[in-house]
Amino acid sequence: xxxxxxxxxxxxxxxxxxxxxxxxxxxxxxxxxxxxxxxxxxxxxxxxxxxxxxxxxxxxxxxxxxxxxxxxxxxxxxxxxxxxxxxxxxxxxxxxxxxxxxxxxxxxxxxxxxxxxxxxxxxxxxxxxxxxxxxxxxxxxxxxxxxxxxxxxxxxxxxxxxxxxxxxxxxxxxxxxxxxxxxxxxxxxxxxxxxxxxxxxxxxxxxxxxx
Amino acid sequence: xxxxxxxxxxxxxxxxxxxxxxxxxxxxxxxxxxxxxxxxxxxxxxxxxxxxxxxxxxxxxxxxxxxxxxxxxxxxxxxxxxxxxxxxxxxxxxxxxxxxxxxxxxxxxxxxxxxxxxxxxxxxxxxxxxxxxxxxxxxxxxxxxxxxxxxxxxxxxxxxxxxxxxxxxxxxxxxxxxxxxxxxxxxxxxxxxxxxxxxxxxxxxxxxxxx
Numbered sequence: 543x544x545x546x547x548x549x550x551x552x553x554x555x556x557x558x559x560x561x562x563x564x565x566x567x568x569x570x571x572x573x574x575x576x577x578x579x580x581x582x583x584x585x586x587x588x589x590x591x592x593x594x595x596x597x598x599x600x601x602x603x604x605x606x607x608x609x610x611x612x613x614x615x616x617x618x619x620x621x622x623x624x625x626x627x628x629x630x631x632x633x634x635x636x637x638x639x640x641x642x643x644x645x646x647x648x649x650x651x652x653x654x655x656x657x658x659x660x661x662x663x664x665x666x667x668x669x670x671x672x673x674x675x676x677x678x679x680x681x682x683x684x685x686x687x688x689x690x691x692x693x694x695x696x697x698x699x700x701x702x703x704x705x706x707x708x709x710x711x712x713x714x715x716x717x718x719x720x721x722x723x724x725x726x727x728x729x730x731x732x733x734x735x736x737x738x739x740x741x742x743x744x745x746x747x748x749x750x751x752x753x
Numbered sequence: 754x755x756x757x758x759x760x761x762x763x764x765x766x767x768x769x770x771x772x773x774x775x776x777x778x779x780x781x782x783x784x785x786x787x788x789x790x791x792x793x794x795x796x797x798x799x800x801x802x803x804x805x806x807x808x809x810x811x812x813x814x815x816x817x818x819x820x821x822x823x824x825x826x827x828x829x830x831x832x833x834x835x836x837x838x839x840x841x842x843x844x845x846x847x848x849x850x851x852x853x854x855x856x857x858x859x860x861x862x863x864x865x866x867x868x869x870x871x872x873x874x875x876x877x878x879x880x881x882x883x884x885x886x887x888x889x890x891x892x893x894x895x896x897x898x899x900x901x902x903x904x905x906x907x908x909x910x911x912x913x914x915x916x917x918x919x920x921x922x923x924x925x926x927x928x929x930x931x932x933x934x935x936x937x938x939x940x941x942x943x944x945x946x947x948x949x950x951x952x953x954x955x956x957x958x959x960x961x962x963x964x
Contacts, residue, residue, distance in 0.1 A: 692932025721903025
């Protein structure tokens with residue numbers, strides 16, 4: 543089973559690496575990071591690069607597609623080579639997935655029309671412009687389409703998807719191996735639990751430019 | 754503030770990328786991935802490489818050191834250049850931290866003697882051989898030493914450490930920006946919650962070879 547993680551300049555590292563860490567441990571998984579061309583791809587902070595081992599054109603028909611989000615997404619909303627690749631890969635994929643603003647790229651490719659989907663809480667409303675039905679859930683399954691909310695939610699998505707792919711027990715074993723027993727030291731991970739002044743400040747300085 | 758993430762052949766990606774995603778968002782952070790030499794460093798699955806932008810020798814005195822874990826750790830337990838670098842960096846660091854079996858490298862460098870520390874649950878008992886006091890907590894602070902349990906626990910560690918570095922409100926803002934409101938679909942992330950047959954199976958097939 544080939545699992546392709548789509549990354550690009552200024553993607554958010556954890557969007558991809560969270561679900562990669564889970565899904566790469568599926569039985570017989572061949573996981574590959576792909577981008578417009580092979581080589582190092584720099585993340586949003588500028589402090590980290592991961593290697594795209596293959597160009598998109600070299601991976602035309604993955605079984606699972608996972609599109610990462612991040613500030614770089616906004617520059618790709620009319621990138622026809624990427625959107626074409628997404629449509630083509632989706633035509634034969636078993637699962638088409640995204641994390642964070644990666645769902646906006648799936649939406650821009652026309653793949654979420656009429657479907658329930660999620661995204662980063664700061665970007666959620668923009669899904670509707672592409673005919674998707676935004677929902678504030680952390681992980682949303684609609685047919686073979688799986689979308690996750692912001693950044694860290696890709697870990698939860700990865701486990702839920704791994705359960706569908708390989709069974710609950712395999713997913714539980716990977717959860718145990720990665721010791722995913724989260725204990726955040728604060729309760730501020732969602733806009734309904736975080737202090738209002740922090741929600742307002744993030745809205746005001748949003749790094750998500752969606753034009 | 755310079756934050757150095759120490760990676761090496763066959764490290765576990767999420768060990769480093771989890772806390773990187775959090776700590777790189779500290780005010781005035783300069784985050785750098787370091788390894789024995791510059792260039793791509795392949796993770797434990799073989800499916801992903803991240804770039805070490807600097808060699809260890811180029812980053813002699815970071816303010817914060819974070820050592821990742823992973824199966825590659827076992828080959829480095831007597832790697833004197835790495836252990837020497839850890840001792841030297843620790844001499845001037847503000848915080849010395851690890852995720853998963855990264856704590857065994859700190860321990861092998863002699864830095865955890867007499868200190869409370871944690872590691873991946875499968876590796877925890879090995880800390881005692883180096884004079885550390887193993888504790889099953891997910892994140893352990895002992896003076897300037899901060900150790901995290903397995904793989905995903907580095908996110909919790911990153912937030913707790915960011916709170917110490919930049920204050921609780923800044924850490925909460927980063928939690929909100931990364932939407933870290935975890936909702937694991939299973940309750941199997943720790944040996945005391947996972948089904949016993951999965952705990953036994955992982956113990957039997959442990960990928961942590963610690964000799």
